[in-house]
Amino acid sequence: MERTAASRLGADALRIDCEAEVEKISRWMVDVVGKALHRRGVIIALSGGVDSSVCGALAVRALGKSKVYGLLLPEHDSSRSSADLGAQVAQQLGIAYRLEHIGPTLEAIGCYRWRDEAMCAVFPDYALGWKSKIAIAGGAQGRMNFFKLVVQSPAGEVFEKRLPAREYLQIVSATNYKQRIRKTVEYFHADRLNYAVIGTPNRLEYDQGFFVKNGDGAADIKPIAHLYKTQVYALARHLGLPDAVCNAMPTTDTYSMSQGQDEFYFALPYQQMDIALWAHNHQVTAAELADALSIDEAQARFIYADIEAKRRTTQYLHARPMLVEPVHEAGAA
Amino acid sequence: MQVMQQDVKARVRAYIVDNFIMGGSADHLKDADSFMETHVVDSTGFLELVTFIEEAYGFAVDDDEMVPENLDSLDNIDAYVRRKLVAA
Numbered sequence: 081m082e083r084t085a086a087s088r089l090g091a092d093a094l095r096i097d098c099e100a101e102v103e104k105i106s107r108w109m110v111d112v113v114g115k116a117l118h119r120r121g122v123i124i125a126l127s128g129g130v131d132s133s134v135c136g137a138l139a140v141r142a143l144g145k146s147k148v149y150g151l152l153l154p155e156h157d158s159s160r161s162s163a164d165l166g167a168q169v170a171q172q173l174g175i176a177y178r179l180e181h182i183g184p185t186l187e188a189i190g191c192y193r194w195r196d197e198a199m200c201a202v203f204p205d206y207a208l209g210w211k212s213k214i215a216i217a218g219g220a221q222g223r224m225n226f227f228k229l230v231v232q233s234p235a236g237e238v239f240e241k242r243l244p245a246r247e248y249l250q251i252v253s254a255t256n257y258k259q260r261i262r263k264t265v266e267y268f269h270a271d272r273l274n275y276a277v278i279g280t281p282n283r284l285e286y287d288q289g290f291f292v293k294n295g296d297g298a299a300d301i302k303p304i305a306h307l308y309k310t311q312v313y314a315l316a317r318h319l320g321l322p323d324a325v326c327n328a329m330p331t332t333d334t335y336s337m338s339q340g341q342d343e344f345y346f347a348l349p350y351q352q353m354d355i356a357l358w359a360h361n362h363q364v365t366a367a368e369l370a371d372a373l374s375i376d377e378a379q380a381r382f383i384y385a386d387i388e389a390k391r392r393t394t395q396y397l398h399a400r401p402m403l404v405e406p407v408h409e410a411g412a413a
Numbered sequence: 414m415q416v417m418q419q420d421v422k423a424r425v426r427a428y429i430v431d432n433f434i435m436g437g438s439a440d441h442l443k444d445a446d447s448f449m450e451t452h453v454v455d456s457t458g459f460l461e462l463v464t465f466i467e468e469a470y471g472f473a474v475d476d477d478e479m480v481p482e483n484l485d486s487l488d489n490i491d492a493y494v495r496r497k498l499v500a501a
Contacts (some may be wrong), residue, residue, distance in 0.1 A: 157482060196468060217476065218476075223476075223479045223481075224459045224481070225456045226459075226479055227460075242476055244460070244463075244464050245457070245460035245461040245463070245464045248460060249457070340482075389449065390456075392452060393455040393456045
């Protein structure tokens with residue numbers, strides 16, 4: 081009997097056998113860390129979010145707690161709870177960990193100065209004490225994607241304006257320092273301990289290019305890049321991670337105003353985005369997706385087009401350095 | 414202000430050739446071709462293109478005008494710019 085669109089795209093589509101998945105990832109991790117990479121353990125930067133927490137727990141299951149080293153790397157705009165929750169996860173996992181506040185490093189390198197200069201070009205009143213974030217717009221409505229700068233004065237007034245290309249690029253490149261400095265610290269400890277670095281993207285982030293090249297995109301292993309966000313939450317519950325992790329909404333934790341990932345980058349909240357991406361990957365029609373998400377067919381088409389547009393735009397993030405001709409002797413995979 | 418059709422298309426084409434194709438050949442790019450479908454302009458490229466249009470023609474592109482019908486080919490940009498300049 082043919083399944084209806086609603087059943088094809090219901091909860092079953094993303095359901096996984098959590099224990100089997102944990103076993104599969106654990107065997108793979110043992111294999112690649114030891115045999116392929118020749119490292120003695122792994123570094124995991126814990127943000128307090130579900131992705132890094134699950135990766136840390138998987139590493140402990142695979143390698144044992146003595147071979148996993150945690151890092152908490154907050155900066156001035158991190159939410160207060162992120163380092164606390166990261167520490168809670170590290171303690172529950174029983175791993176050694178270290179907190180390094182990267183705010184002073186980011187100050188010294190000009191991260192906040194470059195960002196604020198671009199924000200002031202858009203909102204001249206923007207100053208110390210104001211909060212800010214960037215929000216995506218357009219793609220889910222069939223328009224070109226563009227970004228709005230949202231600022232909040234100390235008095236609580238909120239203003240928003242579309243970002244011109246120059247200021248958009250400057251703000252993003254300045255805030256990308258955060259992910260790149262974090263990765264620099266991670267690789268210091270990886271080199272010091274002869275460990276591999278874990279990258280924590282889920283499938284949505286990996287597929288849609290939601291990462292910083294040579295920042296959070298840099299890693300030796302990416303254990304959950306094949307899993308939809310819904311599946312990562314299922315693993316978090318299966319692995320017994322704290323409720324605050326299992327129930328946390330995904331945020332960027334990069335801007336001083338609170339900001340969901342869907343607001344910054346994805347067209348929809350993650351539950352719906354997961355279904356849309358799964359549907360697109362399984363040749364489900366826009367009409368069926370519309371039915372499953374209770375949206376109109378035109379919007380479903382826009383979402384499919386947006387998925388494709390983001391894949392094209394972010395190919396560069398996945399690309400290895402381009403060579404004039406291959407150098408096979410160097411053992412490129 | 415009267416803007417000749419060829420003028421808008423030629424100016425935008427020259428901008429795209431200079432900035433997105435690095436001076437390479439754009440002979441294959443027809444006036445009606447979608448920039449998105451031909452992969453000539455990506456989403457960051459559209460932001461740059463909008464800034465170029467605003468600076469070159471002296472008007473602001475409204476958020477709700479950021480649609481393929483206005484921006485996703487030389488023909489569409491030409492028609493959009495001429496409409497905006499007439500309305501100004």
